Amino acid sequence: MRLEEKLYLLRHVVDETSHIKIDQEACARCTDRVCLDICPANVYSYVEPRVFIAYENCVECGTCRIACPFVEWVNPRGGAGISYRHG
Amino acid sequence: MAEKFDAIVVGAGPAGVTAAYVIAKSKINVAVIERGEYPGSKNVIGGVLYIKTMDDVSPGFWSDAPLERKIVQHSYCLMGKGEHAIISHVSTGHSDTASGYTILRSKFDRWYLKKAQEAGATVITKTNVTELLSNQGRIVGVRTDRGDLSADIVVVAEGANTMLCEKAGLITKPRPDQMAIAVKEIVALPSNRIQERFALSEGEGTAIHYIGALFEGLVGFGFVYTNKESLSVGFGAIISTMMRKRIKPYDLMEKFKQEPSVEPFLRDGVVKEYQAHMIPEAGYVGIPKLYSDGVLVVGDSAMLANPVTGEGADLAVLSGRLAGEVAIQAHLSGDYTSRTLAQYQRLLSNSFAVRDMKKQSGLLAYIEENPEIMDTYPEIINAALGIWFRVDGSTTAEKLRRIISSSTSKRRITRMMKDIYVFGRKLM
Numbered sequence: 368m369r370l371e372e373k374l375y376l377l378r379h380v381v382d383e384t385s386h387i388k389i390d391q392e393a394c395a396r397c398t399d400r401v402c403l404d405i406c407p408a409n410v411y412s413y414v415e416p417r418v419f420i421a422y423e424n425c426v427e428c429g430t431c432r433i434a435c436p437f438v439e440w441v442n443p444r445g446g447a448g449i450s451y452r453h454g
Numbered sequence: 455m456a457e458k459f460d461a462i463v464v465g466a467g468p469a470g471v472t473a474a475y476v477i478a479k480s481k482i483n484v485a486v487i488e489r490g491e492y493p494g495s496k497n498v499i500g501g502v503l504y505i506k507t508m509d510d511v512s513p514g515f516w517s518d519a520p521l522e523r524k525i526v527q528h529s530y531c532l533m534g535k536g537e538h539a540i541i542s543h544v545s546t547g548h549s550d551t552a553s554g555y556t557i558l559r560s561k562f563d564r565w566y567l568k569k570a571q572e573a574g575a576t577v578i579t580k581t582n583v584t585e586l587l588s589n590q591g592r593i594v595g596v597r598t599d600r601g602d603l604s605a606d607i608v609v610v611a612e613g614a615n616t617m618l619c620e621k622a623g624l625i626t627k628p629r630p631d632q633m634a635i636a637v638k639e640i641v642a643l644p645s646n647r648i649q650e651r652f653a654l655s656e657g658e659g660t661a662i663h664y665i666g667a668l669f670e671g672l673v674g675f676g677f678v679y680t681n682k683e684s685l686s687v688g689f690g691a692i693i694s695t696m697m698r699k700r701i702k703p704y705d706l707m708e709k710f711k712q713e714p715s716v717e718p719f720l721r722d723g724v725v726k727e728y729q730a731h732m733i734p735e736a737g738y739v740g741i742p743k744l745y746s747d748g749v750l751v752v753g754d755s756a757m758l759a760n761p762v763t764g765e766g767a768d769l770a771v772l773s774g775r776l777a778g779e780v781a782i783q784a785h786l787s788g789d790y791t792s793r794t795l796a797q798y799q800r801l802l803s804n805s806f807a808v809r810d811m812k813k814q815s816g817l818l819a820y821i822e823e824n825p826e827i828m829d830t831y832p833e834i835i836n837a838a839l840g841i842w843f844r845v846d847g848s849t850t851a852e853k854l855r856r857i858i859s860s861s862t863s864k865r866r867i868t869r870m871m872k873d874i875y876v877f878g879r880k881l882m
Contacts, residue, residue: 370704373639373728380491405696407637407703407730427496428730429615430635433628433693441617442489445599446580450495452560453640453727454686 382447385422390437405434459485462605464583466493469753469770470611471566476778478573482785485576494563498731499767501679501686502554502661507772509551520565522556522681523659531715533666534836538715556659556681586622593748606790607781614732614754625742631694632736637703638688641723645683666832671699673825676710735761738815745795750777761818769807776801817880834861
């Protein structure tokens with residue numbers, strides 16, 4: 368099963384603004400780009416010349432905040448973001 | 455002027471709700487603030503809640519909780535390459551309070567928060583706490599995205615993402631080697647299929663833990679748990695080891711589901727949900743100072759998870775109860791300073807759970823320094839059983855000699871002795 372199909376199953380209340388920011392300057396100098404691999408919801412993608420954030424897919428595990436020093440991750444506004452229904 | 459409560463609990467997971475429930479039962483004015491749409495909407499568990507610490511909150515009060523299945527079978531599956539070995543224990547007579555039950559958080563957390571509400575707690579959902587408010591070094595309330603609230607005491611149960619505690623200087627941001635990333639799927643199957651597939655009676659469940667070859671180079675583990683009409687399937691691995699191996703969590707999940715020791719259990723199942731969450735894995739050394747003037751820290755925020763036993767939610771409940779009890783003492787004495795609140799950490803440190811974590815401290819570091827342990831031993835056991843069960847014309851004596859040479863070729867005897875010594879000392 369592809370990740371896209373799994374993400375499609377999830378209920379999100381999408382906030383108008385992103386709860387994830389990156390220090391673009393530091394990010395541009397980063398060669399590691401661990402964000403591209405570590406995120407379980409594939410929120411981060413690299414499109415020349417920078418990393419893009421699909422914050423609306425975030426499942427709020429916070430792993431990127433631990434793995435990458437340039438991510439500024441906060442909770443989405445109250446009531447917004449992921450809403451698990453089954454697990 | 456901000457609305458005032460005697461106590462505010464941030465987060466409606468098992469730690470926060472337990473604290474709120476205990477406090478509310480003493481007729482103290484307590485509010486629980488949850489950022490999710492409803493309780494459980496942000497929360498993830500592997501799947502098994504051990505019930506002992508719930509029963510300690512109030513004997514039997516959990517009996518009407520939406521529990522899925524009582525775990526009567528525990529298994530370890532040691533994954534090899536093209537082979538695997540399963541060690542199982544089946545219990546037919548254990549007491550309920552010593553057991554674990556699978557739960558689904560979307561149901562369980564709603565039930566639990568309702569219990570706290572019935573006991574008198576005020577419930578505020580869809581509200582995110584952005585900051586702990588302090589006055590002259592003492593926590594006096596919370597700032598939310600819907601305004602400020604003040605309280606004599608704040609219990610922080612914000613979960614594994616500890617932004618509030620970090621901002622307030624209570625704890626430092628965890629390192630990638632102190633946290634695991636876990637991903638999980640809920641796979642729907644009819645209950646009779648589950649019972650046939652796992653040899654269970656109605657209401658009974660199984661918990662299978664996987665270690666071995668799949669997670670080569672990772673300090674990781676997988677799991678399959680049975681719910682009433684679904685399976686909870688997933689794995690977790692220390693973030694630093696995931697970063698080193700550059701494996702995508704969802705790719706590893708798919709590989710795990712294809713394993714011959716996993717795939718037959720999932721056959722014809724329908725994926726209903728995909729989840730991800732972090733687990734604190736630092737063990738005892740990771741437990742920070744959990745109190746300060748006007749504030750207590752509980753659950754995952756307090757890094758209360760046992761990497762060896764896999765307990766987490768029940769430790770959250772334990773810490774919530776102790777924090778609730780100490781908050782009541784503070785309320786009665788009118789002293790909300792560290793002097794009274796330090797009692798919480800003392801009680802927690804003397805609990806079975808934290809004494810256990812203390813004893814084991816350093817074990818995970820040893821495994822992280824020698825990650826090959828996690829797949830070498832499963833390999834050794836698989837190879838040994840493979841030789842033992844083969845009928846190829848060798849005598850038993852020849853087989854045993856081959857088992858010894860196969861085992862020592864995979865790990866030198868001196869290393870094995872050291873492993874046994876370290877594990878023995880840390881666990882016993």
